[in-house]
Amino acid sequence: MIGIAVYISPETFGQFVSTAWTHGKMSCTMDLNTATGQLEPFAGGFSLSEKTFWMLFIVGVTQFLGGQFDQGSIQRWCSVKSAKEARKAIFVLGFSAVPVWASFMFVGTIL
Numbered sequence: 001m002i003g004i005a006v007y008i009s010p011e012t013f014g015q016f017v018s019t020a021w022t023h024g025k026m027s028c029t030m031d032l033n034t035a036t037g038q039l040e041p042f043a044g045g046f047s048l049s050e051k052t053f054w055m056l057f058i059v060g061v062t063q064f065l066g067g068q069f070d071q072g073s074i075q076r077w078c079s080v081k082s083a084k085e086a087r088k089a090i091f092v093l094g095f096s097a098v099p100v101w102a103s104f105m106f107v108g109t110i111l
Contacts, residue, residue, distance in 0.1 A: 002103065005110045020109045068093060 006013050023039075031051055033040045073093070077086040 002107055002110065005107070016110055064097060068097075 006016065009016075011019070031040060077089055080086045080089060
């Protein structure tokens with residue numbers, strides 16, 4: 001998807017990144033204020049009623065773990081030859097999730 005967007009656009013990949021950086025779209029600690037239409041930093045601290053960095057981090061980890069420990073994943077891990085192979089599969093799954101998540105976020109930024 002990223003390649004298609006860059007291919008059909010008159011801008012280059014570097015221009016996409018530069019424009020996104022200039023407008024604050026590459027920050028993980030900014031949120032859109034619907035009243036002003038501006039990006040503003042997350043509130044500090046921890047709150048259950050407002051978006052804060054730590055609250056979103058906890059929710060993200062919880063959703064990630066909930067999605068990874070489903071029936072299909074557990075059966076795959078139980079069917080490997082050894083516990084070492086299962087650990088390796090879990091680490092590959094965990095570390096590959098970050099680039100996949102980042103690419104989805106970047107597609108949203110490009111669009």
